[in-house]
Amino acid sequence: MIFFRLFFIRIQESFLYELVFLKKSRQKKDYFFSLLFFIVLAVAGTFFCIYLFQIYRHLVIAGLFGRHPESVFFIASLLAWIVMLFTAIPRASRIFFHDSGAILLHTLPVSLNKITAARFLYFYVSLLPIQLIFGIPALAAYLADIREPISIIAGSAAFFVFSPLLPMGIALLAAFFLDRLFNVSQWRLVFEAVSLLCVFILLVGVQLVLQNRLLSATVEENQMFILQLADFLKYIIVAFPPAMWVASSYNVSNGLLYALLIPGCAGAVNIPAFLLIRHVSWRREMSVRKNIKAVGKPKIHRSGAMIFSLLFREWKVLLSHSIFFTEILVKLAVLPALLLLYSIAGPPQYIAIIVSIVTASPLMAIAAAGILVLLLDVSTVSATGISREKRTFMLSLQVPVSGRVQIQAKLLLHILVAAPSYALSAGLLYFIFALPLETLVVTIPAIIGFCLFSFCSSMLFELRRPDLSFLRQGTGMSPRSNVFVASMLQLILVAAAGSLAYAVTLLGMSVVMTGLLVTEMVIIIDFFLLRKVFSDAERLYQIKRFY
Amino acid sequence: MIELANVSKSYHRGAVRAVSNLSLSVKKGELFCLLGQNGAGKTTTQKLVAGVIAPDSGSILIQDIDLVAEPLKAKALIGYIPEEPVFYENMSGLQFLGFIADMYRVSGDARKRTGELIEMFGVQEYIREQISLYPYGVRQKISVISALLHAPTVMLLDEPLNGLDPQSSRMFQETLRSCVKNGCTVILSTYMMHVAEKLGDRVGILKKGELVENTTLRGLKRKSGDKNANLEDIFLEITQ
Numbered sequence: 001m002i003f004f005r006l007f008f009i010r011i012q013e014s015f016l017y018e019l020v021f022l023k024k025s026r027q028k029k030d031y032f033f034s035l036l037f038f039i040v041l042a043v044a045g046t047f048f049c050i051y052l053f054q055i056y057r058h059l060v061i062a063g064l065f066g067r068h069p070e071s072v073f074f075i076a077s078l079l080a081w082i083v084m085l086f087t088a089i090p091r092a093s094r095i096f097f098h099d100s101g102a103i104l105l106h107t108l109p110v111s112l113n114k115i116t117a118a119r120f121l122y123f124y125v126s127l128l129p130i131q132l133i134f135g136i137p138a139l140a141a142y143l144a145d146i147r148e149p150i151s152i153i154a155g156s157a158a159f160f161v162f163s164p165l166l167p168m169g170i171a172l173l174a175a176f177f178l179d180r181l182f183n184v185s186q187w188r189l190v191f192e193a194v195s196l197l198c199v200f201i202l203l204v205g206v207q208l209v210l211q212n213r214l215l216s217a218t219v220e221e222n223q224m225f226i227l228q229l230a231d232f233l234k235y236i237i238v239a240f241p242p243a244m245w246v247a248s249s250y251n252v253s254n255g256l257l258y259a260l261l262i263p264g265c266a267g268a269v270n271i272p273a274f275l276l277i278r279h280v281s282w283r284r285e286m287s288v289r290k291n292i293k294a295v296g297k298p299k300i301h302r303s304g305a306m307i308f309s310l311l312f313r314e315w316k317v318l319l320s321h322s323i324f325f326t327e328i329l330v331k332l333a334v335l336p337a338l339l340l341l342y343s344i345a346g347p348p349q350y351i352a353i354i355v356s357i358v359t360a361s362p363l364m365a366i367a368a369a370g371i372l373v374l375l376l377d378v379s380t381v382s383a384t385g386i387s388r389e390k391r392t393f394m395l396s397l398q399v400p401v402s403g404r405v406q407i408q409a410k411l412l413l414h415i416l417v418a419a420p421s422y423a424l425s426a427g428l429l430y431f432i433f434a435l436p437l438e439t440l441v442v443t444i445p446a447i448i449g450f451c452l453f454s455f456c457s458s459m460l461f462e463l464r465r466p467d468l469s470f471l472r473q474g475t476g477m478s479p480r481s482n483v484f485v486a487s488m489l490q491l492i493l494v495a496a497a498g499s500l501a502y503a504v505t506l507l508g509m510s511v512v513m514t515g516l517l518v519t520e521m522v523i524i525i526d527f528f529l530l531r532k533v534f535s536d537a538e539r540l541y542q543i544k545r546f547y
Numbered sequence: 548m549i550e551l552a553n554v555s556k557s558y559h560r561g562a563v564r565a566v567s568n569l570s571l572s573v574k575k576g577e578l579f580c581l582l583g584q585n586g587a588g589k590t591t592t593q594k595l596v597a598g599v600i601a602p603d604s605g606s607i608l609i610q611d612i613d614l615v616a617e618p619l620k621a622k623a624l625i626g627y628i629p630e631e632p633v634f635y636e637n638m639s640g641l642q643f644l645g646f647i648a649d650m651y652r653v654s655g656d657a658r659k660r661t662g663e664l665i666e667m668f669g670v671q672e673y674i675r676e677q678i679s680l681y682p683y684g685v686r687q688k689i690s691v692i693s694a695l696l697h698a699p700t701v702m703l704l705d706e707p708l709n710g711l712d713p714q715s716s717r718m719f720q721e722t723l724r725s726c727v728k729n730g731c732t733v734i735l736s737t738y739m740m741h742v743a744e745k746l747g748d749r750v751g752i753l754k755k756g757e758l759v760e761n762t763t764l765r766g767l768k769r770k771s772g773d774k775n776a777n778l779e780d781i782f783l784e785i786t787q
Contacts, residue, residue: 309649312642313635320637392633397599399650400622542598542618 036484049137055206056141059229066230068237069146070250073159075206076138077243079199080131081167086195088127088171089178090188090322095119096175096277098185116278120270124168131164148252154259155250162262163246169269176276188322196330200337208345306401310409311416317388318413324388331379332421335372339428355433362505369501370494373450376425377490381417383458383483385410386466386540393468396541403541404534407459414455422447442515449522453493456529458486463536497522549573549596549701549732554605556591565591567756569605573749578723578733580747582740582778584786588756589736590630593705596734597627609701623651626699628707630736632690636679640670640689643678644696651697664692667722668715684710691719702726702733708742720746740779750778752785760785 056072063069096119099105105115139156146152178184184191237244242265249259318324342351358368389396396406426443429435461482497518504514551571557564566588573579583589594600596607598618607614609621634643644661648654653661665671668688673681678689687710694702702723708716723746727733737743743750750767752760760767768774771781 306649306652309646313638313646316635316638316642320635392635394599394629394633395635398597398622398627399647400619401650402619 040484045133048133052134052137052203053141055203056138057144060141060145062226062229064145065226068230068247069142070155070247070255071237072138072142072247073135073155073250074237074240074243074247076134077159077163077246078240079202080134080164081243082198082202083134083195084127084130084164084167085171085174086191086198087130087188088123088168089175090185090191091126092123092172092175093179093184094188095123096172097179098183112278116274120274123172124164127164127168131160135160142250146250146252151250151252151255154256155246158249158259158262159246162266163242165266165270166242166262169266169273172273172277173269176273176280188326192322192326193329201341204338204341205345208341208347306405307409307412310401310406311412314385314409314413317392318417320388324384328379328381328417332376332381332418335375336421336424336428339425339432343428343432351432363502366498366501366505370498372425372429373494374487374490376418376422377450377454377494378483378487379418379454379458380483381458382410382414382455383462383486385413385459386462387468387482390468393466401541403537403539406541407463407534407537410459411455415451418451418454419447422451439512439515442512442519445523446515446519449519449526452526452530453522454486454490456526456533457489457493458482459533460489460529460536461485463533463540493522493525548575548608548610549579549734550606550608551592551596552606552608554592554595554602554607556588556595556600556602564756566595566602569756569758571751571758571761573732573734575732576727576730577748578727578735578746580743580750581734581736581753582738582743582750582782583736583753587753587786589753590705591756592753593627593629593703593734593736597625597629597703598622599627623697624699625701625703626694626697627703628690628694628705630705630709632686634678634686634689637677639677640665640674640681640685643689644674644693647693648696653697657698660698661692661696664695667718668692684712684715687711688715691715695722700731702731702735704733704735704737706737707735708737708739740777740782744778752782754786 056076059072059075060069063071096116099119139152139159143152175184237247242262245258245261245265249255249262251258318328358365386393426447430437465482467482500521501514501518504517505511509517549572551569554566554569555564556566569588569592571579581589581592591600595602596609596614598614598621601615609624612621612624614621635646638646644665648658648661665674668691670685670688670692673685678686681689687707691707691711694704704723707719711719720742723733723735727748735743735746744764747764749763750760751758760770762770764778767778767781768776771784773780
């Protein structure tokens with residue numbers, strides 16, 4: 001009973017609890033945004049699952065040629081384990097060695113075994129969604145061809161239930177040793193970024209290889225490629241025995257034996273980890289870390305321009321939690337990274353197909369430009385720019401600095417964070433599609449215009465309803481309704497700009513002139529929106545309604 | 548000088564009345580002690596005067612400047628130590644103080660004062676470390692320094708001695724005294740009756756958001772009818 005109480009308290013404190021039940025929305029009866037959030041989440045999740053499914057289908061087909069269709073679970077396990085391992089190391093450090101509730105827990109008359117076991121269960125449950133995200137599309141791709149109930153049940157038990165215990169145990173031991181050197185939980189950002197990068201490269205790499213071959217080849221070449229892929233899978237599958245065992249547990253003939261091997265392996269890693277952690281975490285949590293060094297006479301930095309001090313503050317707030325930074329970085333990096341991969345390894349035929357689609361009609365070109373703008377513009381940099389401050393917003397109200405200046409610093413941050421992404425994406429597009437350089441006359445002001453619009457549209461709603469009372473940093477970011485509302489506004493502007501562009505193109509205006517006209521329209525809208533943002537900021541920052 | 552006229556503030560759409568029709572005047576060079584039980588409205592009053600929250604009704608003047616009409620001018624005069632100090636946790640103490648100094652446009656020689664305050668409060672060994680690593684007492688000292696570094700003429704202190712060691716507490720009280728002597732106006736909220744007794748020129752007692760007493764210590768004693776009664780006894784009698 002005590003064990004489950006401890007476990008549920010952890011769940012209650014967790015990001016998932018706040019996210020899944022959207023407590024605040026319920027309290028405020030803000031159902032519309034909760035619904036919107038779930039719709040966006042469902043659409044994004046479905047797209048990602050379909051994307052994975054397509055890749056897995058090719059692997060199953062290749063596997064069937066080599067008589068090992070279950071090898072798809074090998075790739076799925078690898079993907080899930082990479083993400084799990086990297087995200088689990090800092091998470092383990094936080095749960096087992098830097099738990100803010102540790103002092104309270106250790107003063108209670110509860111055995112260390114129960115505390116550690118409850119943390120173990122929580123740690124395991126928090127990692128399961130990763131396995132499900134990468135595993136369910138693999139199972140669906142596999143079930144399209146193979147239906148052997150016993151092997152599927154045994155394999156799925158090993159794959160979904162027991163296999164996450166392997167990276168979990170390894171992560172726990174890694175966290176244990178790394179934490180002796182530094183506080184791993186503070187480096188969550190780096191671990192998450194590395195895991196996402198690995199998965200991104202692996203997925204897009206596989207996709208590019210498939211596209212390269214399947215687009216170019218004749219039927220015979222296609223079959224040859226699939227046979228080569230089957231051989232390749234057979235070759236690499238032995239390189240990672242645990243992942244091979246997980247995949248083999250789906251094997252019709254001897255899957256059950258492999259399925260039994262997985263809990264055994266998981267136990268072999270996790271039991272020593274449990275015993276080690278049980279003894280050590282208590283001592284580590286209770287020891288005071290004092291790494292304060294004596295220094296010479298302190299000198300405050302020279303008086304700087306107020307705006308740069310505020311920009312420094314914005315930067316520090318952004319870095320105050322890895323979720324803030326990672327989310328912004330990931331969103332801004334996706335398009336440039338995709339373009340970079342395509343510019344290096346993209347099949348020329350594929351690029352030719354894209355060019356032919358985009359240039360087929362003015363409407364298609366405008367739609368493509370609109371999608372690009374939306375991909376870059378929709379970010380949480382400014383849509384959560386005030387909410388990120390959380391309790392420290394009180395300092396912003398306390399100091400004698402006008403709202404306009406405070407918002408100018410946020411605008412500066414928006415430009416500094418978003419501009420490299422815009423510039424890199426534009427540069428790569430020019431390189432990949434060999435766009436004429438004279439169109440830069442339109443591209444550069446358009447980037448500025450849409451970047452400013454992205455800021456204004458996000459900030460307008462943020463100034464009206466900042467959420468300064470979120471419990472977890474994660475729920476202070478993407479799930480915020482302001483992000484959705486800002487995205488909707490951006491969608492409307494892009495649609496309006498696209499309609500204008502299409503109308504003038506039909507009247508015979510040249511591409512460059514059309515671009516300039518649209519950019520001019522966006523910049524005029526920006527001008528009025530910026531004025532509105534600054535006047536709203538003046539009201540918010542002087543004395544307002546938050547405390 | 549601080550003037551509050553008929554100030555009211557409620558939370559949760561009027562469900563909780565934190566401050567009710569509060570009128571108060573604190574003269575230049577006066578240290579006014581605000582006492583009250585938990586939830587009496589001391590922190591809300593401090594936040595109202597600091598310009599962090601807006602009153603529902605009434606007016607607040609800081610040296611004849613209307614806080615609601617000209618908040619920036621008024622805030623520039625105030626040094627505020629909240630009950631629970633707030634910091635940008637991943638800044639170092641020095642970066643934080645630099646930020647605050649920039650916000651108050653502290654420059655030149657006045658900026659050197661920060662270094663002196665850091666030494667005076669004995670936090671120099673922590674000052675380059677991230678604030679999140681600081682022990683409670685050091686955080687409180689940083690909060691005190693950040694409130695003093697722009698040499699404010701109005702000080703709003705909400706439990707400023709919490710977590711300070713005896714040396715720092717003594718030093719802070721001395722700093723406060725000299726500040727008041729030089730014309731600084733102070734509103735001090737505290738649970739420490741002996742501090743209020745020692746420092747306060749005048750004492751106000753809040754009860755359920757209303758100012759039920761506003762007089763000198765001598766006046767309070769006279770009212771209680773016991774010349775030997777201490778502030779704690781009088782306070783308990785009034786608030787019961």
